Amino acid sequence: MSEEPGHERVIAGRYRLLAPLGEGGMGTVWRARDELLHREVAVKEVRAPAGLGGDDVQRMYARLEREAWAAARITNRNVVTVYDVATDEGRPWVVMELVRGLSLAEVLDAEGPLPPQRAAHIGAEVLAALRAAHEAGVLHRDVKPANVLIANDGRIVLTDFGIAMVEGSSALTMTGEVIGSPEFLAPERALGRTPGPESDLWSLGVLLYAAVEGHSPFRHDTPLSTLRAIVDEELPPPYRAGPLAPVIEGLLRKDPEQRLPAERAEQELRVIGAGGSPRADTVRAVPFPPTVAGHPEPSPTPPMAFPGQPAASGSASGATAPVARQERDRRTGRVLVAGVIALALAVGGLTYALLNNGGGDGEGDRGAGASTPAGTEDPPRNTGSGKSSPSPTPSESESERSSPPPQSVRVALTGSRTHYTGPCPPQEARAPRFTATLTVGRLPAEVRYRWVTQDGSVLDGGWKTASFPEGGGRTKQDAVTVTTEARSGTFENEIAVEVREPVRTTSASVPFSITCETETPTGGASPSPSDTEPGAGPGTEEDPDGGSGSG
Template identity: 65%
Template sequence: MSEDPGSGEAGAARVIAGRYRLLGPLGEGGMGTVWRARDDTLGREVAVKEVRAPAGLPTSEVERMYARLEREAWAAARVSHRNVVTVYDVATQDGRPWVAMELVRGLSLSDLLDAEGPLPPRRAAHIGAEVVSALRAAHEAGVLHRDVKPGNVLIANDGRIVLTDFGIATVEGSSALTMTGEVVGSPEFLAPERALGRTPGPESDLWSLGVLLYTAVEGRSPFRQDTPLSTLRAVVDEAFPAPRRAGALAPVIEGLLRKDPAERLPADAAERELRLVGAGGTPRADPASASPAPAPAPARTSWQRTPPAPVPVSPPPEPGTTYSPAADTTRTERPRRSLAVLLAGVVVLLLALGALTYALLNRDDGSAGSKGGGHAAGSASGGASASPSRSSGSGSPSGGGGKAGAGGGHSATPRQSVRVGVAAVRGSYSGTCPPPGSAAPAFRATFTVGRVPVDVEYRWVTASGESSDPGWKTLSFASGGSRTKSADHAETGYTDGATLHNEVHVEVRGPVRVTSNSVSYAVTCATASPTSTTSPSPSPSPSS
């Protein structure tokens, strides 16, 4: 986390509770600032958390906020574990509580994901195993974290994984300090039972861990939508998109992200499977698929589904005996079961035909269900979008399609897509070199996205290598704004005394990967450029 020099200078002269000398800010959070400080009594550096109540907040709300902070310190202090941040002291200054805790030098998981992108499954599994170990210790102490997310997982410089910020934790037996109906925590990491206002349990923290693991390997949250309300609806009603990069971690994520808390993967099993994946092993896809041993089967955990019992088969009657229907019920049971399956299949087929007929009769221009020119998401088979290609100039993330029409007529949010095409504004240049930016070959890239808001990361690339304006750039599409924007670019590269033939295109790496068409251009130098010890710097490209 970067330090704010202004805040650091203002806080450097402050001493809290007569011993904690503030040195500089470590980061800002929803409840205030975390400072790097020196404990003058023990001569060591610590982290001190400060709470600043928003201006105009009623006194009752301020007191409630301070009580929550004190509860954070109390909850964290009850948990003694190497993967949980250590709380040293709770001091009072200016009528407010300040929490002194262990200073962990390193990065948060969210910072790591921003810097490096999605993690390999083995590394994500190692981090997840340490986090679930911390959660098990907290749950055994009667503490629920309630805000497990990448921003609250620290990766120390020595490799230690630390779960921090118990600021909204609850302790079994304590009275609730939140108002009725208030949502506490990050919506996209909230468990379905909490989104529905039900009493949370340890399983709720495990759901948040599943979302964290999905985000770590896929680089995006499985339930994030445009608004907190639509995000909560997706958490409750929608299935998460099938992970593409999870590898051996996929069964663990699936076990943690089960809507019913009773069927969720327990903490001990989650830690065991995560350590197995972290060591390079492969967990079984579903414990219910394992063959039972001849010895008595172990007790079934709540998250395992019971396999159907085998159907007994009666031996054929002995020669010369009289067949009795009452003596052989299994022979009639199979035809009945087959008939039931056949009837169910016929009903499903009729419903599908009816839905298809309705859709054909009610479509108007062939784009029903789409919005603003985007593609309708989801189908009966969860169809994946087309893969990006250089010739098409468009792309969208692969994965399972959303559900449409389920749960009372809710429409699925369309998946993001990006289309980009390049056209020449000036295709050639002839004259003295280097060519000036106002006369050099110029191009315009037109970007169209499936939905807004979104930031598109792109760069210009030539066939011979880097363009005259190298590096990745960002084109922002604001919420409620146009889904189409353009960016201009000029190529000022040349070859002395010759004609340079080249071509240029655009590469997009986020939110999806896609490559545009290529456009050829030529630069002819009429006279050689004057000799110089330094190469002429390229002209900046015009802004969009």
């Protein structure tokens, strides 16, 4: 590296570093100028962590060169182009095309969840990049929003092949090292099994879920609890995904062999991105837990209503209600899996590169494309090391005594009278009513939740708290009634319950509709309330089965 007085640094006598595009804990990506070809490029610099041994430093450099080799093998407009690998002062610097734009992570932070059609278009482009990589024998292994660039011209680019694995190459990572962002890891990778192209498809499914829901489905407070959730927990149903839901659920099957094939997934994403619907046989892949047919007491308060749109009223019920529980015949297996993961994390002297949202080998991998200025704080990295003497796999009882299971919350949602037709506002006894059953895994617990509709409306006053004291029941119910002050028109929507604490989850949504009909008085007299009792009289339509969902 050379530095002329009054000028920027020059790498390998050719690439003049102009300004940082992004910086992470392990590296920086620079906007630079190629003095030979007179064009701007992105140059990736890797900094070895302080105290890292010489062999590990060389291993890191070898991995960086492998990134360039892997990406250079892929010919696709959706993959960042690698121009050169320059060596300066014994370190490799990867020179790439400069993509001007934002990462998908930055777009989600600025705009919030995306509409399903836009998310499908982005997903189709990312999947095209992955298919090209897989055909070249390259696995990406860290597909996440921070590594997807949205160029100013609309081009979608997948970057950061720094932890890619090339078929036929030797493993350059330490034994037992977990590579990638925990919440985007496929179950087989969380269990330490050999990944395949299907592992990248799982990560794409998590990316699509996060794009439309605003959060990834299995994120927990710690990397270990996140890995446990990926392996063991059911997929929280995506209720904002619309036509994208079957594709997401098809990609997020636990068994790699059962996941939606890449070619089929791309076809579906193209159709949805163009405004169409997926094929009828793209069915839900993840079964929901049993639902609860609750029968709460009628709400003592009148329903809340807003002119021109449905509204909801709620009544919290402190009574414990019986819940139809799903048989968990995998309980023993789950404890053993947790024990295996815990032992893996405790292997002496091993550093876990658990690279989260700003991750990769540095947020600079975003900068391998995005020319947005640096300045956002890089999320903290999670690393761990420890020593453990060899020991047999812990039994179930030992595991439960030494490490209590992570908290869990299940939400079952049932609806009655979900389709109303008649005069508005409907009487409360005939308006759509929904009951949520909250079940926690252990006591004590405080659950923060709210009622939301598919269009983003928040009902019943926003966030609410359900307390589960030690020694009490693990199940509570809450109910809302939906009505409208409008006199005419049809209102169609879906309702769900979103949990924020102690874990993030969302129930399946239950559709409902309110059709307001104008009654013509007979003989100049308005109908009396007795003429419109539930189930009696024309102009009403009740759903005998109601609707239900759980998460």
